[in-house]
Each structure stands twice: as structure tokens, then as C-alpha cells.
Amino acid sequence: MQNLKQLVITGRGRSRMKSAFANANVIPMPLFQQVKEAVRREILDGTYGPHEKLPSERQMMEAFSVSRITVRLALADLQREGLIFKINGKGTFVTLPKAQFDVSTLRGFGESAAQIGQEAFTELVSVTTGLPSHGVAHQLLLPKGSQVTKFQRLRYLNREPLAFDVTYAPVELGERFRSADLQHRDLFDIVENDCGMTVASARVNVEAVLCDVELAAYLNVEQSSAALHIERCVHDATGAPILYENLFYRGDRFRFGLDIDRVHLGQPLGERG
Structure with missing residues (x-):
């Protein structure tokens, strides 16, 4: 034909x-x-x-x-x-083809983009320090009265806005980030190479949301457009939480991919069949 x-x-x-x-x-x-x-x-x-x-x-x-x-x-x-x-x-x-990040391993935005041969860039929107909400303090296991550093970043893939990132860190760690090149480096890279800590694991929740006026403006989409909300609490090698992230990805430009193995009922999770 x-x-x-x-x-x-x-x-x-x-x-x-x-x-x-x-x-x-x-x-x-x-x-x-x-x-x-x-x-x-x-x-x-x-x-x-x-x-x-x-x-x-x-x-x-x-x-x-x-x-x-x-x-x-x-x-x-x-x-x-x-x-x-x-x-x-x-x-x-x-349309441009959707970017697909592999979620079977824990990577930063820049690392994920490099894996698929794409160019990543970050615009630092704001950095503030203050008392966290109850929810943020709970995620980071902070004692009452502790402060956090909040980072808002707009993440670009191939020069187009793909994700809006709101990250909280204990203030001691957050202050280390202030002097780093947050436009071109992932927080994971800074944590491991500048702070001498290990990014070991994360607890992740994913849900579909609709963009409000502010989020739509950042992502350059219409209000009420679909977005993928990824809530991620990152832990070090001891299991202590070090970062709490809320990531919002454009629904029309992004998808997650992963390979999974089937586990039969009653089979231990460590055994692959």
C-alpha cells in the first residue's frame, strides 16, 4: 500500500x-x-x-x-x-514521542535522561528554608521544631518542560545543596559525591492528577491537563529518610517502563521462576 x-x-x-x-x-x-x-x-x-x-x-x-x-x-x-x-x-x-524512564532502578532525572540518550536541564525555581508541614516532617522522621530546605525545580528534556519537582531535605543536608550546581547535577549525585552518603532505596507512590493553574503554567499545558504525580521518599544505606520528593510529569510527554518477573502464589519473593 x-x-x-x-x-x-x-x-x-x-x-x-x-x-x-x-x-x-x-x-x-x-x-x-x-x-x-x-x-x-x-x-x-x-x-x-x-x-x-x-x-x-x-x-x-x-x-x-x-x-x-x-x-x-x-x-x-x-x-x-x-x-x-x-x-x-x-x-x-x-507529537514528539513520549519519554520513557526505566523505574526498575532508582535514578535521578539527569541519569534517566542520559540512559535514553536525551538532553536534560534543570531550572531552579526557588530554594526556601522553614518549618515543614506535618506530612513532610512525618516522611523525613524529623523531631518537632526541625526545619527543612525546600527546592522547587523545573526539569527539561530536550529543551521542553517535562516535570516539576518539589523536594524537601533536612536543613543540614539542604544547605549543602545551595552551593551546588543544581542546573546540571542531580541531587543523588550531590548526595553521594559531595556529601559522602549513599542513596540506597526509595518508597514510591504513583497517581494520576489534574494540573492546577500554577502547575499547568510551569509545564506549559492547559489547566486540568493530566499529569503523573510521583511521591518518593529516598533513604540512605541505614534506612533513614534523606529526601522527600513530589514529582509532577506531563501526561502527554512521559511514561514509565519496567521489566517485571512473575511470582507465583506462595513463592518467596526472592525466588524467580
């Missing part, structure tokens, strides 16, 4: 689309799904690259010999999948 670019040029669409699905020995799909799958394949195989403009609705109508509503249904599905976005008056464009 010719790709969409070729179909736009030749004007031959529906007959080739039908024959392609017939040759594949698949159950015939509604026309809008056939158009969707044809466009989807070309996005995924790189025929249309990130931020490249797709043909107009009229060009697709002519290329596939279908109605406007068929094209719009196909594009609506692709937009829901996060593969395309629309700009009023300009057209439909391919």
Missing part, C-alpha cells in the same frame, strides 16, 4: 486501502479506522516525524476517497492516543 504522502500526490486512496486490508487477511474495519491505521503506521515508522504537519483534511479526503467526517473521526482517535495535536488555523501535527 502506498503511504499517505504518495496518496496525496497520486490521488489514489480507497481502492489501495481496501486491497491492502484484504491482502492482510484481516476482518474489514470501518473506514475511519482504516484511515486511522494508515496514518498511525506512517507516524510510527517515521514517514511523518515529530512536529511535522500532516496533510489537510481535504487532502486526506481526496487521497482516501472518504468523507470529511471519516477523516475527522480518524484524527480524533489519533489525538486521543497522543500521536497528533492540532493548532487552530495551522493544521494537524505529529
Whole structure:
């Protein structure tokens, strides 16, 4: 089957689309799904690259010999999948592929970005010291009256905002961070190499949230857009908490990935089958 670019040029669409699905020995799909799958394949195989403009609705109508509503249904599905976005008056464009970080091991943002060959940068939004909320004090096991240093950072991947990070540290440790290069170094790196401590483990909770006005502004998304909230309490080699983090990742630009092993009922967790 010719790709969409070729179909736009030749004007031959529906007959080739039908024959392609017939040759594949698949159950015939509604026309809008056939158009969707044809466009989807070309996005995924790189025929249309990130931020490249797709043909107009009229060009697709002519290329596939279908109605406007068929094209719009196909594009609506692709937009829901996060593969395309629309700009009023300009057209439909391919989105950037989502960044995927491996969560099977404990890494900082910069380390995770380097693992997938991406460029990471951090904008330090604010650093403050004061009394923590009850929740923060509980996470860090701080005695009453103890202070914490709070860091707010905007994390960029390939020069686009990907995550907003709110981190709390006991004030003694937090003061060590103030003089460090927080734009280009992870806190884990500073903890281990400047402070001589070991980042050993973390307790992690993940949930979906909607961006409020402030978070949406930082992440450059619409208010009420989906975000991934990662609550992480980081421990040293003795099991003592040293950092309490709340990380908010853009839902349209990010996903987590991990490899897991099956453990049968009654099988000890240390045994792999």
C-alpha cells in the first residue's frame, strides 16, 4: 500500500486501502479506522516525524476517497492516543514521542535522561528554608521544631518542560545543596559525591492528577491537563529518610517502563521462576 504522502500526490486512496486490508487477511474495519491505521503506521515508522504537519483534511479526503467526517473521526482517535495535536488555523501535527524512564532502578532525572540518550536541564525555581508541614516532617522522621530546605525545580528534556519537582531535605543536608550546581547535577549525585552518603532505596507512590493553574503554567499545558504525580521518599544505606520528593510529569510527554518477573502464589519473593 502506498503511504499517505504518495496518496496525496497520486490521488489514489480507497481502492489501495481496501486491497491492502484484504491482502492482510484481516476482518474489514470501518473506514475511519482504516484511515486511522494508515496514518498511525506512517507516524510510527517515521514517514511523518515529530512536529511535522500532516496533510489537510481535504487532502486526506481526496487521497482516501472518504468523507470529511471519516477523516475527522480518524484524527480524533489519533489525538486521543497522543500521536497528533492540532493548532487552530495551522493544521494537524505529529507529537514528539513520549519519554520513557526505566523505574526498575532508582535514578535521578539527569541519569534517566542520559540512559535514553536525551538532553536534560534543570531550572531552579526557588530554594526556601522553614518549618515543614506535618506530612513532610512525618516522611523525613524529623523531631518537632526541625526545619527543612525546600527546592522547587523545573526539569527539561530536550529543551521542553517535562516535570516539576518539589523536594524537601533536612536543613543540614539542604544547605549543602545551595552551593551546588543544581542546573546540571542531580541531587543523588550531590548526595553521594559531595556529601559522602549513599542513596540506597526509595518508597514510591504513583497517581494520576489534574494540573492546577500554577502547575499547568510551569509545564506549559492547559489547566486540568493530566499529569503523573510521583511521591518518593529516598533513604540512605541505614534506612533513614534523606529526601522527600513530589514529582509532577506531563501526561502527554512521559511514561514509565519496567521489566517485571512473575511470582507465583506462595513463592518467596526472592525466588524467580
